[in-house]
Amino acid sequence: MGSMNIRDIARLSGVGVSTVSRVLNNHPDVNAKTKQKVLRVMNEHNYMPNNSARNLKRIKSRTIGVVVKGITNPFFSPMLRVIEGELARRGYAMFLTQADDFADEIHIAAELQMERRLEGIIFLGGIFQYSKERLSILKVPFVFATIQVSSDMEGECYSTISIDDTLEAYRATRYLLERGHRRIGILAGAFEEKSINRLRLEGYLKALGEYGIGYDEHIHKNCNFTYKGGYEAARSLLRETDVTAIFAISDVMAVGAMRAVLEAGKRIPEDIAIMGFDGLDLTEFTYPGITTVCQPSEQMALEAVTTVLDIIEQKGNHRHSVYPCKIIERGSTGWTEEKIDNGYKGEDLDREMGEHHDQGKGAVAP
Amino acid sequence: MGSMNIRDIARLSGVGVSTVSRVLNNHPDVNAKTKQKVLRVMNEHNYMPNNSARNLKRIKSRTIGVVVKGITNPFFSPMLRVIEGELARRGYAMFLTQADDFADEIHIAAELQMERRLEGIIFLGGIFQYSKERLSILKVPFVFATIQVSSDMEGECYSTISIDDTLEAYRATRYLLERGHRRIGILAGAFEEKSINRLRLEGYLKALGEYGIGYDEHIHKNCNFTYKGGYEAARSLLRETDVTAIFAISDVMAVGAMRAVLEAGKRIPEDIAIMGFDGLDLTEFTYPGITTVCQPSEQMALEAVTTVLDIIEQKGNHRHSVYPCKIIERGSTGWTEEKIDNGYKGEDLDREMGEHHDQGKGAVAP
DNA sequence: TTGTATGCGTTATCAG
DNA sequence: CTGATAACGCATACAA
Numbered sequence: 186m187g188s189m190n191i192r193d194i195a196r197l198s199g200v201g202v203s204t205v206s207r208v209l210n211n212h213p214d215v216n217a218k219t220k221q222k223v224l225r226v227m228n229e230h231n232y233m234p235n236n237s238a239r240n241l242k243r244i245k246s247r248t249i250g251v252v253v254k255g256i257t258n259p260f261f262s263p264m265l266r267v268i269e270g271e272l273a274r275r276g277y278a279m280f281l282t283q284a285d286d287f288a289d290e291i292h293i294a295a296e297l298q299m300e301r302r303l304e305g306i307i308f309l310g311g312i313f314q315y316s317k318e319r320l321s322i323l324k325v326p327f328v329f330a331t332i333q334v335s336s337d338m339e340g341e342c343y344s345t346i347s348i349d350d351t352l353e354a355y356r357a358t359r360y361l362l363e364r365g366h367r368r369i370g371i372l373a374g375a376f377e378e379k380s381i382n383r384l385r386l387e388g389y390l391k392a393l394g395e396y397g398i399g400y401d402e403h404i405h406k407n408c409n410f411t412y413k414g415g416y417e418a419a420r421s422l423l424r425e426t427d428v429t430a431i432f433a434i435s436d437v438m439a440v441g442a443m444r445a446v447l448e449a450g451k452r453i454p455e456d457i458a459i460m461g462f463d464g465l466d467l468t469e470f471t472y473p474g475i476t477t478v479c480q481p482s483e484q485m486a487l488e489a490v491t492t493v494l495d496i497i498e499q500k501g502n503h504r505h506s507v508y509p510c511k512i513i514e515r516g517s518t519g520w521t522e523e524k525i526d527n528g529y530k531g532e533d534l535d536r537e538m539g540e541h542h543d544q545g546k547g548a549v550a551p
Numbered sequence: 552m553g554s555m556n557i558r559d560i561a562r563l564s565g566v567g568v569s570t571v572s573r574v575l576n577n578h579p580d581v582n583a584k585t586k587q588k589v590l591r592v593m594n595e596h597n598y599m600p601n602n603s604a605r606n607l608k609r610i611k612s613r614t615i616g617v618v619v620k621g622i623t624n625p626f627f628s629p630m631l632r633v634i635e636g637e638l639a640r641r642g643y644a645m646f647l648t649q650a651d652d653f654a655d656e657i658h659i660a661a662e663l664q665m666e667r668r669l670e671g672i673i674f675l676g677g678i679f680q681y682s683k684e685r686l687s688i689l690k691v692p693f694v695f696a697t698i699q700v701s702s703d704m705e706g707e708c709y710s711t712i713s714i715d716d717t718l719e720a721y722r723a724t725r726y727l728l729e730r731g732h733r734r735i736g737i738l739a740g741a742f743e744e745k746s747i748n749r750l751r752l753e754g755y756l757k758a759l760g761e762y763g764i765g766y767d768e769h770i771h772k773n774c775n776f777t778y779k780g781g782y783e784a785a786r787s788l789l790r791e792t793d794v795t796a797i798f799a800i801s802d803v804m805a806v807g808a809m810r811a812v813l814e815a816g817k818r819i820p821e822d823i824a825i826m827g828f829d830g831l832d833l834t835e836f837t838y839p840g841i842t843t844v845c846q847p848s849e850q851m852a853l854e855a856v857t858t859v860l861d862i863i864e865q866k867g868n869h870r871h872s873v874y875p876c877k878i879i880e881r882g883s884t885g886w887t888e889e890k891i892d893n894g895y896k897g898e899d900l901d902r903e904m905g906e907h908h909d910q911g912k913g914a915v916a917p
Numbered sequence: 918t919t920g921t922a923t924g925c926g927t928t929a930t931c932a933g
Numbered sequence: 934c935t936g937a938t939a940a941c942g943c944a945t946a947c948a949a
Binding site: 188231233235236237238240241256257259261262265269281283285295296299300322412413415416440441443444447448466467469470471472474522 | 597599601602603604606607622623625627628631635647649651661662665666688690778779781782806807809810813814832833835836837838840888
Binding site: 201214 | 926
């Protein structure tokens with residue numbers, strides 16, 4: 186048992202294979218009694234249909250593929266929960282796949298659409314520019330979430346759900362400028378790179394420009410998106426420059442930067458203010474909390490599902506949604522955080538952002 | 552094009568289908584020139600072999616399935632990197648699958664072994680007890696990593712790679728006791744539950760017992776494994792009790808607890824000491840750093856691969872490895888952390904733990 | 918309502 | 934080194 190096939194089940198149940206197949210696929214027109222018998226035999230031998238064979242024949246699967254670039258990125262966790270939930274609500278299954286940092290997510294999606302007979306694809310994260318030819322291998326509707334995609338393909342061939350990285354970085358920088366900061370260090374990736382790095386840097390520069398402040402390469406630290414990257418970049422910023430504020434273009438780096446500042450004996454926000462980006466729940470639980478540009482990630486996840494399913498079900502066309510972020514003010518930029526006795530300080534955030542209580546899940550099993 | 556099959560390629564290349572198949576699978580005995588021609592045709596029409604069909608026929612796939620319970624758990628990120636790297640080095644592919652919190656990972660694995668013709672399975676996280684019957688549906692060698700598994704099946708039927716949760720929690724608690732703490736609050740799950748919760752709680756109680764201290768339900772806070780869970784539990788601990796130390800059985804909770812303590816105006820470690828568990832890299836970048844029971848997760852990941860491949864390749868038998876943890880001392884329990892001018896404080900840790908620089912990867916794309 | 922026969926795209930077997 | 938052909942396990946059209 187275990188390596189039973191549909192024919193074995195048919196024989197043992199005294200029916201034909203097509204009847205077994207019908208039971209398997211919940212076809213309506215099969216005698217209730219026959220169905221029970223077949224199900225019992227299946228259970229007794231714990232029969233398990235072969236997915237490869239099914240997918241080989243099947244035309245539609247009511248399955249949406251989700252290709253995540255860097256599945257361990259904490260930013261995606263709540264989004265995945267929302268996507269799976271909403272897909273289930275509308276009667277679709279989610280097939281989740283991880284793409285490594287240097288993997289070709291389009292190729293992965295292309296293989297998947299065939300293998301799993303996907304009816305749609307949602308990309309989370311990934312690169313910025315795809316050629317028309319590359320995208321053309323995708324035969325089912327697809328949407329890019331959380332990235333602004335540019336390609337030479339007609340915009341009507343796919344959807345995007347994103348934020349305006351430049352605008353939001355601009356707003357974050359203005360936030361600091363308006364509170365008197367003039368020397369604002371920035372932790373980001375290389376300037377040349379076409380990516381969120383670039384876009385957010387442009388917003389930063391635009392805001393500075395409005396205050397008559399030019400680009401200063403000394404206070405732009407090029408670092409990777411890790412705690413350690415933020416820590417080291419902030420350290421050299423403190424050692425070599427006279428910044429009064431640090432803008433980290435990801436919350437993870439902001440956490441590392443915070444460590445560097447406190448370790449150096451400086452106060453936050455009195456000596457150095459810190460601004461993050463993304464809205465990870467971790468930023469609410471550092472001390473002080475980190476002011477951050479919060480992306481409405483769960484709304485965006487919902488929109489990704491709605492968009493792709495609407496197209497599949499012919500209820501809509503490809504569209505390009507841009508969501509506004511919200512600066513969540515916390516102690517790292519001088520906001521007075523409510524204290525322990527005033528009740529749970531996170532309630533406001535919860536109300537704004539919807540349920541995201543299980544974010545930042547720790548080691549459950551290890 | 553795009554929906555070409557092996558027969559089309561064969562026809563266009565002027566060869567037989569089996570030759571195309573040989574090219575596809577890198578068989579040695581195919582004329583170099585023929586091979587080039589076939590490859591060219593494949594490329595021109597960007598042919599993509601159908602995985603379902605391949606898996607339907609194939610006997611072996613040189614693929615190891617990795618079933619992760621809670622893939623967004625930061626504890627697993629570095630392990631996955633190690634597993635994939637080591638598998639690749641030995642010529643195997645990794646097929647990564649996520650299992651939801653309440654999903655049946657054994658069932659998922661069973662489907663997968665058939666669908667992908669897996670040659671072995673590695674479980675990361677998951678439940679504690681499996682029945683013999685349930686495990687019997689797995690036909691290929693499998694190992695459980697990071698959990699102690701108990702089942703009524705013979706121990707020779709699978710491998711385990713784990714830590715001694717009870718012993719390590721005992722050591723952590725002793726560490727606090729030896730530094731003078733007598734009122735040590737603990738953040739953990741329900742006592743009844745058979746899980747790491749239970750095991751770690753037992754270690755905690757054993758250490759207390761050796762100092763003549765009994766169980767006090769008031770200072771055992773039952774909370775989920777999130778920042779928020781740790782935060783809220785620690786808050787009520789501070790409000791209702793007189794603890795001088797808090798032992799969080801996961802680092803994520805320790806971070807939340809730290810916030811609660813600082814927010815309440817208490818000092819760490821002078822007023823309240825904090826001990827974590829797991830060894831997440833985040834604990835190095837809070838301020839103060841969090842003393843934690845560091846699991847050798849990357850070594851364990853390596854051992855998981857070695858074990859399962861050795862069995863597959865008949866070089867070894869199932870074994871049960873238990874790895875010792877190491878208490879990484881940091882500021883949260885009074886350890887004097889090196890300051891910014893003394894060079895990068897993480898170097899020692901790096902040397903001990905091997906390469907894990909890319910842990911805690913943040914928002915790369917969003 | 919049920920059974921039979923065919924083919925999905927590939928690999929394995931065997932014969933050349 | 935290469936080609937023809939029979940499975941793999943299932944879903945579906947069609948026949949009963």
